[in-house]
Structures are given as C-alpha cells and as structure tokens.
Amino acid sequence: MAFRLACDVGGTFTDVAVRQENGEIVFAKVATTPRDPVEGVLNGIAALAQQLGQDARQLLSSAGEFVHGTTIATNVLAQGQRTRLGLLTTRGFRDVLELRDGTRADRYRLRVPMPQPLVERPNRFEVTERMGYDGSVLIPLDEGQAREALLAVLARGVEAIVVGLLHAHRNPAHELLLEKWLRESGWTGPISLSHRVLPQQGEYIRFSTAAIEASVAPVLQSYLERLGKRLEETAGQSVRTQVMQSSGGLLPLTAASDRAAHFVNSGPAGGAIASANIARQLGRDVVAFDVGGTTTDISVVLEGQAQERLLTSTDAYVIGLPTIDINVLSLGGGSIARVGADGVLQVGPESAQAVPGPASYGRGGMRATLTDAAVVLGFLPNGADSGLGETSGLTLSKELAAAAITSDVAIPLGLSLEAAAEAVVTLAATVVAAGVRAATVGKGIDPRDMALVGFGGAGGLLLGAVAREIGAAMAVAPTAGSVLSAAGFLDAEIRFDTIRHIGLAMSALPASQVVAIVKDMQGELARWQSRHSTAGALDLMDMAWIAECRYAKQAGTVPVPLNASELQSGTMDGLAARFEARYQALFGHAHRDEACVLDTLRLVATQSHHMPERPQGGMPAKSRSRSASRSVHQSGEWRSWPVVDVGDVSEATAQRGPLLCDCGGVIVVREDETLVRGGRGLLLLSVEA
Structure with a gap:
C-alpha cells in the first residue's frame, strides 16, 4: 500500500518520518550534511528503512509520495550567497531596491549602514517606458534604447535578470517584450518578471519579491534536480516528490523552481502544521515553539488555523507572498554560550551548526553550547547511553562538554561548572519565554489561556521552564516532538x-x-x-x-x-x-x-492529503540499553532521576517528577511537575504554580 514519506532538513539534523497504521510516527534523525544536504536526506532514508526492516530502495519504491522541507532558500539569503543579479527597470526607478520604503529596522541608529541591496547598483539599468497607474501606455517602450540596456546588463556577467517596471501589474506588455528581446539576444538564464512573481501594487515590494525569486531560483533548482535524480537512482524508479512552501502547502517538485520565493521559510512550516493539528485535537488555541539546532521557531494557532502573513520583512528585503507567521529566535541546541565584554552571559545568536557542532559531539567543536550545558547537568546522556544518541548516531561526551562550559562560562563568571550550566539552560528558557510573549502578548493575545506546545530537539528540555515563566494553562509535549516538523509534512x-x-x-x-x-x-x-x-x-x-x-x-x-x-x-x-x-x-x-x-x-x-499512511513492514521492537536512572544536577545538588520511555507513560496515572522521559530527545519533568499521556501522540506536562 502506498504511503507518504517525509523529510525535514534542518541546520543540525535531518529528520525522516513515516506514520504507522496505528498512527504512531516512526522516524530517523541523522546529521545534516551542509556541503551537500542531499547526502543527509539519503542517510536519513537509509536509517529509517533499517528501523522498518527494509533497505532504502524498498522504502522509497513503495512510498507513494516523498514530501520534503528544505532550508536551501533560507540559507541562500541568510548567508549572503546570492545569485549575481541584473535589473531592468523604468527610467527614474533604478534605486527602488536601495531606497526601499524609506525606513530602517531601527530608526534611531543612524550610523548603522543600510543593508546591501539585492542587486548591486552597477548591475541596474533603466529603460525608457512608462505605464500609467491604470495600465495605460504613457510612454511606449523604446526598443532601440531597451536593446542597448539588455546588452549592457548581459555584459556585467550576471547569473539571473530581474525585470521590474512601473505598474507592470496593471499592464505587463513591456515586461513581456523585454523578456522576448532577452531571449532573442541569446540569454538562456533565469528571468524574473515582477508582474509574474507578484502582480500587486507597490514597486518596492514587487521588485524585491522578484529579486528574491531570481536570487534563490538557480540554487534551489540545482538542489531539487539533484535531489530528484538521487531519489530516482536509489528507488530504481521515479519518486513523486512534493516540496513544502512557506505557506504550509505543498508544490510538486516540477513546479518548485518556477516559484522559488515561495520556499524561503519552507522548513519551519511543518511544525506549524503539526501544531494546528494538535490545537484541533485539544480544542483550544495553541502557541508552539520549535527548538532546533540553530533557531527557535514560534507560531500561534487560533481557532485551529496557523496564523498567516502576506508580508515578510527583514533589514535587507521584503517578500510579499503568503507564509505562516513564524517568529524566529536565534537560539537552538547548538547556540554558543559566552560571556560578553560587559560580563553578561549570552546564548546565541552564533551557532556551532551541524559541523563541527557542540563540543559534546566530539567532532572538533570547542565552544560551549546549550546542548553541552544539558549534558553537563545530566539532562542528556553521557557516552553510549540511549536518548539523543540512539536516534542520531551520536555519542555525547560529558568531559568535552564540561571543558567547554568551564572555559567559556564558568571561569569568566566565577561560577562552578554546574552553576554555569544551569545559568545557560535558564537563560535559554527565558529567551524562548520572551519570544512567546512577543508572539502573543505583543499582539493582544493572552498566552495563559492557551496550550503551550514545545518540540524540536531541545523543546522538551525547556518546556516546563517556559510554561512556568509565561503561566501557560497547559503544556504539551508531542511524543514525536524531536521530528514534529517532518511529522507535520505527513498531513500537509x-x-x-x-x-x-x-x-x-x-x-x-x-x-x-x-x-x-x-x-x-x-x-x-x-x-x-x-x-x-x-x-x-x-x-x-x-x-x-x-x-x-x-x-x-x-x-x-x-x-x-x-x-x-x-x-x-x-x-x-x-x-x-x-x-x-x-x-x-x-x-x-x-x-x-x-x-x-x-x-x-x-x-x-x-x-487535502488522503494517501494511506501504512509503510510496508512494521517497526521492529528495539533493544534499549538505556539506564533506568540518571544523575541530574538541579537546585544545587546531584540526585538520581528515573528515566522512563515514552511508551511507559500511561493515560491512567500521572507520573510525578523529577524524571526524564526519553522520546528521541528528552522531556524534563521537574520535582513539582507531572507527566501524563493525553490523546493520540501527546504528553501533557502539568506545572504547579
């Protein structure tokens, strides 16, 4: 029977998931391979297939659909590795992308230089033409002058060309002529027409969105073509592939490169979809936070629907396309902890990323991170114990983690190793709580009336502390929380x-x-x-x-x-x-x-997705070597905390902390907290006032 296979490529881990016939999510978590993310995708498929008693070819060939969320477009913009663009625009509007809408991110910091425009000024050329606001032709397009401008922009060695003319959304005739003449000149590269990308009023938003499209399209297209080819080679047949958009909807692989700007926030959308499913299941509004390796993504679900926005604005650009409204914090499991020149502890925004990763990974990382603090305190296992290492293939080193926390945090602050590690975890929870308040209270929503859902690799680590700080009425930990974004793709x-x-x-x-x-x-x-x-x-x-x-x-x-x-x-x-x-x-x-x-x-x-979720073969029972308890440092002392498997948490009896729940990551249940199984796939964490 055909089923849907989902994959989410994050900054640190690549997650692959499938839903069993009984509704349980089976997943694999492997390290992301930044040089070529396709390798990480294939490694994840192979790891999941092994859990299901198959090989990668069997799993892929029997899947009816492969659903993929990727950070490729996001990374192109975040890392500044954009395509070299050229711009053809109406005479007098050469500097729209640089002037923007006349505002700054911080209007009072006048000495901060304006961000670099998406198209360098020497690569921006004007053409003589003018459309009226109603689409009437005020000045016909001057073919001779326009062809000279075409040759000039091609001589700049650009990789893609943006055509943005005034009021082209009302009458695209001149943009279409420029596209025609570009092709006649022999240009075979990408052409992004502003009226085609975003047919709406507003020159800056339209030109900027078209420039984003042109900037990320070549990189995204190359990646998706390579992904499609490798999947086909592995399966021995074509694999129907869908790609997640920023809006939380899917597009076929063949359509993705034509609408590249729709994928700038592809990865986090799966978590918002899953959170909306949880909200409908609970029958209440939800605020969710997804703590990944590099960032924390916060989304709000009202009346069963993840909130959407039509404008995404940053210091450098705007995108006028629908996207799930996600607040992004520069904090994750790999966020670097350090003491600034002012003597104040900071966690993030810098990240150890997938390579070399936190110090405890033993891959050459030397900087202290949130993950290392969790290892020092005993929340995450040391050595070849289960938990995180079981799903990702990692063996965490407490010695390496302790060395990094000591040098980067404990010595500069004059604290003990354990106190320094507690400070890092506490600060991380405070940062997330502040982000939750900004996404709710900042928009007139009271988070105390909502369910707080925490997921991602470190979501369970911080859930109780964040719930306590914002006063949430209910805290929810999905059993597949460490891969919930990938799980969300299964229902997209x-x-x-x-x-x-x-x-x-x-x-x-x-x-x-x-x-x-x-x-x-x-x-x-x-x-x-x-x-x-x-x-x-x-x-x-x-x-x-x-x-x-x-x-x-x-x-x-x-x-x-x-x-x-x-x-x-x-x-x-x-x-x-x-x-x-x-x-x-x-x-x-x-x-x-x-x-x-x-x-x-x-x-x-x-x-809607109606494909049955039933992988061929069942998930074999796994032999667990996890210890029944772990030494955890909390409130100034070391104590032995029980470690329970997620399958051992029942609906009938709430388990009182302190304890650690192993669910591919870890859910920390402190002394004044209880954990009980709720509905399908959910654990409910109660935090006493």
Missing part, C-alpha cells in the same frame, strides 16, 4: 496561490471586471494543473477566494472571504458590510464615512 495539503490587484472602491466596482478577473485566475490555476499534474492528483482542488480590503486612505488590508454567488455574478453588495464588521472586531472602531476598497483578490487552491 497541496496548495497553489495566485493574486490580482484591483484597487477600486466597492461601490464603483464593475461586475464584468470582477468576473473577468476570476476567470483569468481560474485559467491560471487550470494551466498550472495541466503542466504539473500526474495521474490526476491535482485535478480536484478546493478553491478559497479572499478579498483583501481597506479604507481608501489606508495602506494595510483586512482579509474577507468571498462566497460563490459573489464570484459568479461579480457583485460585491455585502462585501463592504462584512469588511467593516471585521475591521470593527479587529480594531474596535470603523470609519463609516470612508470608501471601502477591494485592494487585491486572492485565490488559494488546496487539495
């Missing part, structure tokens, strides 16, 4: 997004224009389906239509769902009233005398 939907800018008052909106736009968007979806569908898998999709509305004198929009009758007739009689009601609910007031504008129309097409 195929998703296709497209938008059209309208920008007209609802009272003056021609019905025929709305109907024409709807048909155009449906046609785009149909063409995309035709191009990328295999065996009819994309033929039936659910379509949700969303109107992004605003008042005439405002820039921000409020999403309002549209119904079928409005789309068919093109009449928007009830839209203004629904917009004002939603605006009133969000902001406590409404501007009754201002015109309501339909700014943008969005189509979100999805197809």
Whole structure:
C-alpha cells in the first residue's frame, strides 16, 4: 500500500518520518550534511528503512509520495550567497531596491549602514517606458534604447535578470517584450518578471519579491534536480516528490523552481502544521515553539488555523507572498554560550551548526553550547547511553562538554561548572519565554489561556521552564516532538496561490471586471494543473477566494472571504458590510464615512492529503540499553532521576517528577511537575504554580 514519506532538513539534523497504521510516527534523525544536504536526506532514508526492516530502495519504491522541507532558500539569503543579479527597470526607478520604503529596522541608529541591496547598483539599468497607474501606455517602450540596456546588463556577467517596471501589474506588455528581446539576444538564464512573481501594487515590494525569486531560483533548482535524480537512482524508479512552501502547502517538485520565493521559510512550516493539528485535537488555541539546532521557531494557532502573513520583512528585503507567521529566535541546541565584554552571559545568536557542532559531539567543536550545558547537568546522556544518541548516531561526551562550559562560562563568571550550566539552560528558557510573549502578548493575545506546545530537539528540555515563566494553562509535549516538523509534512495539503490587484472602491466596482478577473485566475490555476499534474492528483482542488480590503486612505488590508454567488455574478453588495464588521472586531472602531476598497483578490487552491499512511513492514521492537536512572544536577545538588520511555507513560496515572522521559530527545519533568499521556501522540506536562 502506498504511503507518504517525509523529510525535514534542518541546520543540525535531518529528520525522516513515516506514520504507522496505528498512527504512531516512526522516524530517523541523522546529521545534516551542509556541503551537500542531499547526502543527509539519503542517510536519513537509509536509517529509517533499517528501523522498518527494509533497505532504502524498498522504502522509497513503495512510498507513494516523498514530501520534503528544505532550508536551501533560507540559507541562500541568510548567508549572503546570492545569485549575481541584473535589473531592468523604468527610467527614474533604478534605486527602488536601495531606497526601499524609506525606513530602517531601527530608526534611531543612524550610523548603522543600510543593508546591501539585492542587486548591486552597477548591475541596474533603466529603460525608457512608462505605464500609467491604470495600465495605460504613457510612454511606449523604446526598443532601440531597451536593446542597448539588455546588452549592457548581459555584459556585467550576471547569473539571473530581474525585470521590474512601473505598474507592470496593471499592464505587463513591456515586461513581456523585454523578456522576448532577452531571449532573442541569446540569454538562456533565469528571468524574473515582477508582474509574474507578484502582480500587486507597490514597486518596492514587487521588485524585491522578484529579486528574491531570481536570487534563490538557480540554487534551489540545482538542489531539487539533484535531489530528484538521487531519489530516482536509489528507488530504481521515479519518486513523486512534493516540496513544502512557506505557506504550509505543498508544490510538486516540477513546479518548485518556477516559484522559488515561495520556499524561503519552507522548513519551519511543518511544525506549524503539526501544531494546528494538535490545537484541533485539544480544542483550544495553541502557541508552539520549535527548538532546533540553530533557531527557535514560534507560531500561534487560533481557532485551529496557523496564523498567516502576506508580508515578510527583514533589514535587507521584503517578500510579499503568503507564509505562516513564524517568529524566529536565534537560539537552538547548538547556540554558543559566552560571556560578553560587559560580563553578561549570552546564548546565541552564533551557532556551532551541524559541523563541527557542540563540543559534546566530539567532532572538533570547542565552544560551549546549550546542548553541552544539558549534558553537563545530566539532562542528556553521557557516552553510549540511549536518548539523543540512539536516534542520531551520536555519542555525547560529558568531559568535552564540561571543558567547554568551564572555559567559556564558568571561569569568566566565577561560577562552578554546574552553576554555569544551569545559568545557560535558564537563560535559554527565558529567551524562548520572551519570544512567546512577543508572539502573543505583543499582539493582544493572552498566552495563559492557551496550550503551550514545545518540540524540536531541545523543546522538551525547556518546556516546563517556559510554561512556568509565561503561566501557560497547559503544556504539551508531542511524543514525536524531536521530528514534529517532518511529522507535520505527513498531513500537509497541496496548495497553489495566485493574486490580482484591483484597487477600486466597492461601490464603483464593475461586475464584468470582477468576473473577468476570476476567470483569468481560474485559467491560471487550470494551466498550472495541466503542466504539473500526474495521474490526476491535482485535478480536484478546493478553491478559497479572499478579498483583501481597506479604507481608501489606508495602506494595510483586512482579509474577507468571498462566497460563490459573489464570484459568479461579480457583485460585491455585502462585501463592504462584512469588511467593516471585521475591521470593527479587529480594531474596535470603523470609519463609516470612508470608501471601502477591494485592494487585491486572492485565490488559494488546496487539495487535502488522503494517501494511506501504512509503510510496508512494521517497526521492529528495539533493544534499549538505556539506564533506568540518571544523575541530574538541579537546585544545587546531584540526585538520581528515573528515566522512563515514552511508551511507559500511561493515560491512567500521572507520573510525578523529577524524571526524564526519553522520546528521541528528552522531556524534563521537574520535582513539582507531572507527566501524563493525553490523546493520540501527546504528553501533557502539568506545572504547579
């Protein structure tokens, strides 16, 4: 029977997971291979296959789908290893990417230099043309001058070209001509047209998103082609592969390179999907934090849905595409702990990453990390004991961890080894708690009314401490918490997004224009389906239509769902009233005398996942050599803490701490805390006030 196989490539570990027929997640965790992440993916598949009593060829060939989340696009931007870009733009708009929207990340730090633009100024060339705001041609495109600009940008040795013209979202004719002339000149490289990437108003956001697309597309395409080829070689046949988007939806491998900007936040999306499933299971809102090797990703789930945003903004760029709203902290298991020149302890943002990794990994790392502090305190095992080492193949060294904590933290602060390690773990929990408050209290949400879900390699380590600090009503540890992002991929939907800018008052909106736009968007979806569908898998999709509305004198929009009758007739009689009601609910007031504008129309097409999750063969019982107890340092003394397997936690009886629960990572249950099995795949941690 066909099933779905999922893989999440993180900064430190690569996780591969599959769901058993009984709903349990079987997974493997291996080290990420930064030089070539494909090797880590194949290593993870082989490790999982071994657990299932198969080889990699058997597992892959029997899988109906391989679902992949990758940080490739993220890393291209974060590490500054972007493609060398050229830009063709309307005369007078050469510096839009450098001027941005005129703001700084910190408006009071005037001496901090502005970030480097996505396209260097010598690679930006102007063409003579001008479209009006309504799409009318004010100045025709000057072919002779434009061809000179094309030759000039090609002479700069660029690897990809961005075409961003004023108001091209209203009338793309000139951008299409430039694309045609570029191809006629012999250019075979990537061309990113701003109207195609983001057909909406706003030059900076449109040009920036197109530049991101052009920047990451060559790297992403190369990686995905290599991945597809290696999977096919391993399986001995083609493997249907889906790639996770920033929005939490999947796209076929064949479609991914055409929409590269949609994958900038691919990896963390799986954890948000899994958190939404947990929220629906619990019947309550959730705030979740995923502590990986390098970062902590915080997401909020309200009414069973992970929150989404349409704009991602950093110091260097903006992306105007839908993405799950995830707050990222520069703190993870590999975050380096050090004492600054001011004598203050810091954890992160620097990371030991996968190579060399924390000192306790014994791979050459010399700097103290959060993982090393956990090893020193006994939360993570020393030597060939079980726990983390069992799933990842690592053997953790307490001696190496102690040496790093001593030199980097204990001596500079004048503390004992154990006190220094406790300080590192406590500070890490405080940083995560502050991030949770920023994602909730900072947006008017009370986290005390929510369930706190902690996962990732170090999520269980910090869960109790974070829950105590924010006063969470309930703390939840998924049994597959160390690979929950990969597990989330198992339930992800195929998703296709497209938008059209309208920008007209609802009272003056021609019905025929709305109907024409709807048909155009449906046609785009149909063409995309035709191009990328295999065996009819994309033929039936659910379509949700969303109107992004605003008042005439405002820039921000409020999403309002549209119904079928409005789309068919093109009449928007009830839209203004629904917009004002939603605006009133969000902001406590409404501007009754201002015109309501339909700014943008969005189509979100999805197809639910119905593939059976039943791998061929069962998961064999594993021989565990884990100790029944471990010496743990807490509150100034060493004590023997029981170590229980996740399968030994029952629904009938809560287990009172102190204890450690082995679930591929570790869940720390302190003395005034209890752990009990909740619903399917969940452990509930109760923290006494």
